[in-house]
Amino acid sequence: MAERLTDAIRAVVTAPPRRVTRLLRSRGRVLLLIVPLALLEAALDGALTLSYRFLIDRAIEPADRRALIFILAVLGATVVAAGGLAILRDRLYVRWAARAVSRVRTAIFEAAQHLPVSYHANHSASDVLGRLSGDVAWLDAWLVTAVNTLLLPALSVLVGAGLLVYLLPWELALAAMLVWPLALIGPRVIAPKAGAAVYDQKAREAAALLVAEEALAAQRVVKAYDLAGPVGQRFAAALGLLERASVRAGTLAALVERSTVIGVYTVQIAAVAVASWLAYSRQITLGAFIAFVTVFWSLGWSLVVLARSAPGLVAAAASVRRIDELLAEPPEEPDRAGAIPAPPLARELALDAVTFAYGDRGPVLRGVSLSVPRGAYVAIVGPSGSGKSSVLNLLARFYDPDDGRVLLDGTDVRGYTRASVRAQLGFVFQDSVLFSASVRENIRAGWPAATDADVEAAARAAEIHDTIVRLPNGYDTPVSGGTLSGGQRQRIAIARALVRNPGVLVLDEATAALDPVTERAINETLFRAGRGRTTIAVTHRLAGVVRADHLVVVAGGEVAERGTHDELLARNGVYADMWRRQQGIAVSGDGGSAEVAPQRLSVSPMLAPLSQELGTLASRFVGQRAAAGDVVVRQGEPGDRFYLIVRGTASVTRAGADGVAVEIGRLSDGDEFGEAALLFDAPRNATVTARTDCLFLTLSRADFLALLDRVPEARAHVESIARARNAPSTTVGPASRSA
Template sequence: MLFALEWRLASMTVLGLILCVLLPRRFARRASELSYEAKQKQAVLSDIAEENINIQPVIKAFGLENRAVNLFRKNSSELARTTLRFGFLSYLVERLPNVTILTFEILVIGVGLLLVFYGYRTLGTLVAFHAVFLNISASVGGLANVMPIILQSMGGMQRIEEVLAERPKVLDAPDALELPEHSRAIEFRDVTFGYAGEQANLDNVSLEIPYGTFVALVGPSGSGKTTALNLILRFYDPASGAITFDGKDIRRVTQASLRAQVGVVFQENVLFNISVRENIRLGNPLATDAEVELAARAAEIHDFLINLPDEYETNAGGRGARFSGGQRQRLALARALVRNPKVLLLDEATSALDPATEAAINDTLLRVAQGRTVINVTHRLSTVACADCIFVLDRGRVAEQGRHEELLQRKGLYTRLWQKQAGFTLSEAGDHAEVEAARLRGFPILSQLGENVLSELAGQFVTERYPANRRVIVEGDYGNKFYIIVRGKVLVTVNQQDEEEKRIAILQDGDYFGEIALLKDVPRTATVRTVVPSIFLTLERAQFALLLQHAPNLRESLLSEYLARSLRSQELPST
């Protein structure tokens, strides 16, 4: 149409249209990259915000408010800069075609007027050409206006495509079969596995768990107990060796058929913000109301639920906030039982509960264990003394196995772990603890004290309770207390130059820290924070000093021995 009216002006128009495409192209590519970068920074900022909201007790306990604010400010500033650059470039992509077409419109009109002036074209032809040109420029302008939206969407689509293209690390084999109903044994056959690939969390582990038995996996922190459960659930596949159900390698069966026969109760079980009935039914979406209530009865939570105003229709609240820790664990147990599992896995299922609640739930677990395999991972040995078999793991290997009495007679690792946790008495409510004098002799710093002094010292300890994620001692502060962990778990960390915390150790029942505070007024060399609700026995330096008056030379002897032992072990002595 344009060429029919005036070929010279039409050629100029085509050139303008080409420039409308080429000029923004370079900026569009960079704008698309910045859009993707902005989406990534938005994800990071959202993660930081969510993390800070969820771990407020840790932030307050460790005095990390400034660090949290600075980290959020740094990332939000980076996001703002990226968004500003994207906005500027997307504005250029939008404006350049309009500016280009407007420039060529002026040129077309100018050249057209010259052609009319010299008599090569009539004024009517020029007006007709300009009318068609305006239609084209309107189309160009409309396309340019939506370009920023398209560019912004491209970054989001790229992120979505990355997620959709991500392949799970554990996949069903092409010829995977359904796992038949479990009836004989679970076996670990020379299983080796490491999360990072370099260090093995399980190293050449072989063990057999006959069907219908109650077994326990125990051992020091980091020995591979929870890793073994993760492999049974096929969250990961072993680097070598095999795990079998009734002789069938679980890598050769479908994950769905495997997990359909397994129920799990974790240490921290999340309840969804839906009714109690639907929370339990999540374990088996096809379960009837009668089956849900049967599972609740087995978990011994039914009587509590029917006394609620809305009974089973009661909303659990966010993360189960309307229920206590023990009630959440019973609901999680009901959720596991409603699927009638052949295998029940317990991962520190009662470690965060008070003694009375823990004892009650352990009694429940013994009852529901009938007729199914139960694998209990725990660090609290008293809860599994009745197990059919106890596997003691140490540094990723099976160090010992047998019944409780057999293991104690061998006087190996299990005996040492048992003795470490023995000698304490705790009230049902968990508000008062006592320690035997004989147990105090097991602590190196107290081992030289006489029987009478230890008996008097045992009465001087004070019970202290800390909730989860609470600082017990802080690096750099001066301390005057010695701590014994009666129940619980703590994380020991030190600050590095970049203000990041380095994990040093995890201490559990029967461990101790802060012993140098009984002898010297020195700064703490590490921070200790509770991981779960914890109960401590503490002794202040002033009380210890009064007892040492009975043995004036003992103080220097204790100090010399302590410092020598600290140098030999190269540990942090003054936590």
């Protein structure tokens, strides 16, 4: 503890949390009042103890009645004064502390609001929230108790030491001060053991909870296999371990407390022995003896209180540093000097030879040029990870290009203010976040000045008005509470984008997370809402954008092709390939199951040679789901299944030489992986993780080999393809692109 305390103090001294201290110092004049008030309180407290000496030596021993009454009256007045001062001080201080904490919270929130998008891209929201809640709570708790656990005890120690010097010869007073650390020997030895025991207790508690959690989550398995007995035994065993750990942790924690008390008593008794001998041999008066014992006693407890406040101080210091770190983050770059508000889009929005990288990782867009004429519906399509969303990030000026320009009617957008460019765009994202407020407030968030009529018009355009009026409280129904479906929530997000009557509607995979029926309906809505506006739709799912006026195909950070759907199919390039992969997979309306058509399988190199058997092969595919974040196949583990992605996106990662996983590709609708597992019993050579909820169709090796036996002439062909692809790096990977 002592080491951690000195470390914490050193850290604060070498890198003082300037921003937090500035916030605490502002309006800190009241503190100048707190310190003298606390000192007065400590002094009155000391006077109270000292009064025993006068009471005994001046009033009781000489039997002086007037002195007795006078001293008692002074005592009474002192108690009243001390109490009143304490109440006044508490009031002043608590109000200051509450306001100071609010200032820190506001500063964190404001700083977070003005951080650039790149900060949020690299830090989770919980990172900021942790500082706003947990760390501020530590600071708050510490501030609130600081006067009582730090300032007052410290002042009492000072006053007590002064009194000791007054009561005793200075050598004795010094000796009396120096014995106190002896009282803390016990806790210093036991505290680390107690800490370890509490940690162990927490681990055992987590282990017991895990058993319970598994048993509850797997109730169907437990019931189906009649496992209640064994599961109960496992829980009982875990509880037994927890009980033992709790006893040990509790005993040691109590012992820390107890040894402190025993230490204080021991030192106290030794001091009483010395002092009583001094009084006995008439070297000090009886009054001095009593006063000494009382001063010594309260001095001891003040020191104990100080020692006990150390862990809180360490934690609070760490929290203050974390808060300070966030406040020190540079905010979003300000608009250029002389930037003017952008005029409304008149002709076209364009990217001109744009090259862009996130930080110092290589460029994700290279020489991209594209044009979005006013009033057109332009779709940016391409494989997952090809850079589609990055194009939107540049249009919205979340980032600026490293090279090339983003143009609004031919003028570089960097000459315009960010807010005025963003005000022309209405965004709908895949995972549209709604605020925990009413439907009306959520829609109005798109344009705070909107009237109720504007909100309703936007809801009608988003084709959600009829649903809203049927909600229990209509437009005033809160969106939280799970009463709205995913599709309805997305329509509210669309209304939020439309209420600002944006010149340009920007859709980033706006319907990708929805089931096929809802997706189709919302795509229709978006087409209708987009009439008379410019629409830029980004998607990897092609079926929704075949009607676009213009398609831009982005692959590997470059524009690979452009044209209408028909032109692109005729070109037989990247787009046509993606189209063939996504066609021929029929999904049920709710997105729960899927079937693959035989002719779709002829697109997969490993399967194509089984030409006459593709119908049977298609019937052998079975559905499999994965939730966002699930690992579908893991590097190093054996695999015997081939996967076809029906809907969803997944990330392919491989552990590098240093064991750190690196993303080597992304897969989405129509992509395949794990083909080598159809022939070989080899470990997977990459990990595939679902980025969104996914539906797969999978084929097992046994089914594949059984069919392959029926087509002996295909076998050699398939094996040669597998061998060619089985440079180990392609055991897992999209069939069409090596991962």
